[in-house]
Amino acid sequence: MISAAASLTEDQWIEVLYNRFRIEVSQDRRPALHRAIGAYAQSIGEDNESLLAKALSRQLSAENWSKIIHLATNHETRFFRNRAIIDQLCNYAETFARPRVLSVGCSTGEEPYSIAIALAERGLANFKVHGIDVSEDCIAAASEGIYKASEAIPSRYVKEVTNGHLRFYDWLKDFVTFSQHNVMSDRPIGFTNPSVIVTQNMLIYYRKEARHRILEGLALGLPIGGYLITGPSEDAGWKSTDLQRLPVPTASVFKRTQ
Numbered sequence: 001m002i003s004a005a006a007s008l009t010e011d012q013w014i015e016v017l018y019n020r021f022r023i024e025v026s027q028d029r030r031p032a033l034h035r036a037i038g039a040y041a042q043s044i045g046e047d048n049e050s051l052l053a054k055a056l057s058r059q060l061s062a063e064n065w066s067k068i069i070h071l072a073t074n075h076e077t078r079f080f081r082n083r084a085i086i087d088q089l090c091n092y093a094e095t096f097a098r099p100r101v102l103s104v105g106c107s108t109g110e111e112p113y114s115i116a117i118a119l120a121e122r123g124l125a126n127f128k129v130h131g132i133d134v135s136e137d138c139i140a141a142a143s144e145g146i147y148k149a150s151e152a153i154p155s156r157y158v159k160e161v162t163n164g165h166l167r168f169y170d171w172l173k174d175f176v177t178f179s180q181h182n183v184m185s186d187r188p189i190g191f192t193n194p195s196v197i198v199t200q201n202m203l204i205y206y207r208k209e210a211r212h213r214i215l216e217g218l219a220l221g222l223p224i225g226g227y228l229i230t231g232p233s234e235d236a237g238w239k240s241t242d243l244q245r246l247p248v249p250t251a252s253v254f255k256r257t258q
């Protein structure tokens with residue numbers, strides 16, 4: 001049974017994360033987040049309450065916040081997690097002379113690398129894939145490009161580095177870049193003119209209003225003719241006057257028409 005004091009601290013963390021970063025944490029993940037923040041607090045010589053007090057009085061460093069945001073978000077991912085969406089994305093990307101693909105909520109990079117492999121498999125050599133994520137830890141891991149061996153990664157793209165770990169060859173890594181970015185902030189994304197934006201398994205952690213706000217923000221950066229793709233129904237019924245919803249059964253797809 002959780003004490004009243006612990007429950008109050010938990011609520012306050014949720015509030016401060018929302019107020020400062022607009023990060024939403026679903027009800028079922030809150031106790032685990034509270035415990036994880038407690039463990040992190042201990043590792044830096046604090047306790048949950050003293051860390052929260054610093055957060056509330058704006059005394060936490062950017063590094064502290066970065067760790068807490070990482071703990072507050074779910075980073076589950078894998079290579080070629082949704083093959084149908086990647087194939088669809090490649091169909092659209094192929095129609096551009098120099099495709100620029102933006103992967104939003106890219107976690108540790110498996111999605112952007114899967115897209116790069118899929119585009120390379122189609123013989124494309126003139127593309128860019130950029131991954132963004134709110135978690136600095138994820139972006140650091142993605143930029144390193146070292147992964148546990150997986151049958152999903154064709155061997156011609158990787159070399160073995162240490163026991164059971166693979167690293168993408170530099171020629172493939174050169175197609176893929178990453179940067180830390182919170183899509184709930186008003187800061188512009190440092191990757192302009194995307195041909196295709198894809199966001200999968202990220203919107204599901206936000207309420208409907210936040211999902212719509214994120215999609216609105218992403219759509220703003222899309223040039224005419226560009227595509228915005230989310231997992232099926234992740235858009236929560238979002239509509240835009242400037243983007244047309246395309247009839248694709250395996251994903252929610254929008255195309256900027258004006």
Ligand SMILES: C[S@@+](CC[C@H](N)C(=O)[O-])C[C@H]1O[C@@H](n2cnc3c(N)ncnc32)[C@H](O)[C@@H]1O
Nearest residue numbers: 073075076077105107133134182183200201202
């Ligand atoms: C469950 S992972 C999905 C990864 C990948 N897209 C996939 O489908 O396998 C969701 C990712 O979204 C990121 N994320 C959550 N909120 C975000 C935000 N406001 N801005 C940018 N990234 C965010 C999380 O850090 C996490 O790495």
